[in-house]
Structures are given as C-alpha cells and as structure tokens.
Amino acid sequence: MTMSTTSVRALQRELVTELPGPRSRSMLERRGATVARGVGCAVPTFIEAAGAGLLHDVDGNTLIDLGSGLGVTSVGNPAPEVVTAVREQVASLTHTCFLATPYEGYVAVCEELARLTPGDHPKRSVLLSTGAEAVENAVKVARAATGRTAIVALDHAYHGRTNLALALTAKNAPYKQHFGPFVPDIHHIPASYPYRDPKGMTGKEAVSRAVETLERQVGAENVAAVVVEPLQGEGGIVVPAPGFLTELADWCRRNGALFVADEIQSGFCRTGAWFASDHEGITPDLVITAKALAGGLPLAGVTGRAEFMDAVQPGGFGGTFGGNPVACAAALAAIRSMREQDLRAKARQIGTTLTTRLTAIAAAHPEVGEVRGRGAMIGAEIVHPDTGRPDAHGADRLARACQAEGVVLLTVGTYGNVLRFLPSLVMPETLLNDALDVLEESCDRLLG
Structure with missing residues (x-):
C-alpha cells in the first residue's frame, strides 16, 4: 500500500484537499x-x-x-491492546480450525460471553465469523431445541445479508431486491416504533398488536423463536416503548418459543450497558453478537441457555474460520479494554x-x-x-x-x-x- 506523504497525523479534523481528493x-x-x-x-x-x-x-x-x-x-x-494481542497471536498461531484441533482462545471467549450476557444460568456458545452467520445458527438452535420451524421477526428489522438473514430483514431495497425466493416459514409482526405508532400507544398495547398478528398469521404453537433487536439499528435507531420487549419475552416463555436478542450492533457497551437487553431487564434465551466483539476483526457468536444450545447434535455447528485464534485474541483484548476503561x-x-x-x-x-x-x-x-x-x-x-x-x-x-x-x-x-x-x-x- 502506498502511504500518504504526510509524516505526522493530524489529531483533529483537517482538510488539505477537497473530498474526495x-x-x-x-x-x-x-x-x-x-x-x-x-x-x-x-x-x-x-x-x-x-x-x-x-x-x-x-x-x-x-x-x-x-x-x-x-x-x-x-x-x-x-486499539493498542488489540494490536498487541493480535501481533502476539499471529506470531504463534494463525489457524487450525477449532473443529480439527482446539485452542484455548476459543474457550476463553466463550467464558467471557457466558459472564457478560444477561442471566446467571448455565450457558454455551458457538463462535462464527459474521453476524449473519450467527443469526443463521441461532435459528438452527431454535428449531432444534423446540422441534418447530416458524421464525418471527419485527418490522423495521435488519439481521444480515445471507438468504435466511435477508428473510428476517424487513426492508426490501436495497437489501432484498432481486434476491428471492427466501427461506420459508419466516414471518414479520409489527414492532414498537413510538415516533410513528399511534400517539400514546404504550408498550403493552404495541405487544398486543404484535401478538394478535402473530397468533392469527402464524399460530403460537408453531413458533420456534422470536428474533428481535432490543434497539433496532438499521431500522432507524428505534427504541421500543417501555414494556414492549418484556411483554414479548413473557409471551415467548408462556408459549414455548425462544426469545432471541440480536445484539450485533447494540452489544458490548454501545448503549451504556454491556447489552441493550440490560436496559429492559430481559434475559434472552439466545444472544447474538458480532461487530464490536473483536475490536475490528471478524468474529461473531451465539450464546444461550445450555439446554437449548446443546440441542444441536455434535457436528451441527461449524465453519472453517469461526473462532479463529487471531480474532479470539483480539476479542479478549477488546473486552479487557472495555472493562478497564469503563x-x-x-x-x-x-x-x-x-x-x-x-x-x-x-x-x-x-x-x-x-x-x-x-x-x-x-x-x-x-x-x-x-x-x-x-x-x-x-x-x-x-x-x-x-x-x-x-x-x-x-x-x-x-x-x-x-x-x-x-x-x-x-x-x-x-x-x-x-x-x-x-x-x-x-x-x-x-x-x-
């Protein structure tokens, strides 16, 4: 890569040409x-x-x-801590594939995810490469654990660009246009969008609207999981009305469906808590992570209740690069930085x-x-x-x-x-x- 002739980097906004130069x-x-x-x-x-x-x-x-x-x-x-960790890891081990021969970094990241995600119940994790891949694996868990097939997402949702993740994503252009047909048995229900909902609509009323649609169009007995972003990102930084998520999580538990929190964008201190779910006082059955997890390197995870995660048969999870040693080293350094710098x-x-x-x-x-x-x-x-x-x-x-x-x-x-x-x-x-x-x-x- 050819570097700029600028020898000292500016520490503030500075334009020396028009943009783009x-x-x-x-x-x-x-x-x-x-x-x-x-x-x-x-x-x-x-x-x-x-x-x-x-x-x-x-x-x-x-x-x-x-x-x-x-x-x-x-x-x-x-981040200096991430740079140091990556350099040390690259110098010792870049890859084996955890499915072939394991290494400690993968286990250490899973231990951190068990500590940080909401709830003190026994947890298991699988590490992957991208957020969309993690979303797909969360769906696999839900279907294996419940024996059901229907997956429900919210309006304004964004969950990625693979075929199943696109099916969960609500917005057509540019994400879905020309790419169908999509994975079947994916359904959308109304979200809570206070700025655009009827004036004065409460979280409880928004849940009633969503559940009525769900039960009428899908049937509670068919739902394997409801997948939500506790704070919708691509949908417009939408914070649901108070009570919406707690009521929806309660509905899932009463009806035997998994409540899955997609914390890919909102996780790891972004919202002022470790996870956006913490603001709502909810304990998801599964938590999906990526983005900030590894300080700039590609790493994603699905963390959930042990009994649900272990419903997947040995060999049912995988991926050549999932939980790569270098990405795991970066994640451990990033999480350490988050703690130490509060x-x-x-x-x-x-x-x-x-x-x-x-x-x-x-x-x-x-x-x-x-x-x-x-x-x-x-x-x-x-x-x-x-x-x-x-x-x-x-x-x-x-x-x-x-x-x-x-x-x-x-x-x-x-x-x-x-x-x-x-x-x-x-x-x-x-x-x-x-x-x-x-x-x-x-x-x-x-x-x-």
Missing part, C-alpha cells in the same frame, strides 16, 4: 473497474490509517468518524453530549423530528415539518454536507431518513463536539 479519485476509478457495483460506498474517500475517532485518507485529510465501521471499532481504531460509562457520557446537542438543534429546526437512542447509539429522524413524513432527501443532504467538511456521518432507517451516530467509545469530547458543530452549521444552512 485526487488520489482517492484515482482509486475510485480502479474500484469501478474491478469491484462489483453492488458493493456500496457511502463516503468515497479512501482511508489508509485511523486514530481515536479519526480517519486519515490517502490525500492527507483527517476526518472525524461518527460511524466507527458501522459500530465495530468501539474500543479504538486501532466504556459503559463513556458511552453514557457520549450519549449525554449527543442528545443534548441534537435536541438543541431540533429545537431550532423542526425538520429534526425526533432524537432517540441509548448511550453512543443515537439517531436523529429528519422529516417534512408540515406533515411529519420521512424526508430521506433531507437526511442525505445533511449527511453529504457533513462529509464534505470532513465528518463521516451516515444515514439509516426503513425510510432512509435517520442520521446515525455510532462514534467510537474512546472518541475525545473535543472531536465529538467539533463534528456536532459541523452538523449544526449544516442544519442552519440547509434547513428552513
């Missing part, structure tokens, strides 16, 4: 010639290095990163800054219909102020305006109209406020 534009031409067009590109700037909340591009520009690799680099990019508290502090600043922006601009989220997982929904209808174009204009000023800000949501804030949990306060200054100036300039 000339070297990035050249690389974009190479990208277009060889990379499939279906691979998206939200910010067309090539990155060669990173720091605590910063991205350094090939043209010498330094950008503030509010996406952290879609919630992956929570402990830093790169990143749960740091996420809550970031959340206070984000919600305070964004609420002030919303007060001045009715186009910001709602600010919501938990900890360092915050969304701002952009709407047409006269109707409250989603304004995807307005959200895109704001994101692009920020990107042009060196702030990586992405949009998300079923309607594409939510600004998503997922900063690194080690981002300095000064950088976060600088990024929000850029957003505020963009709102003043572009909104009414």
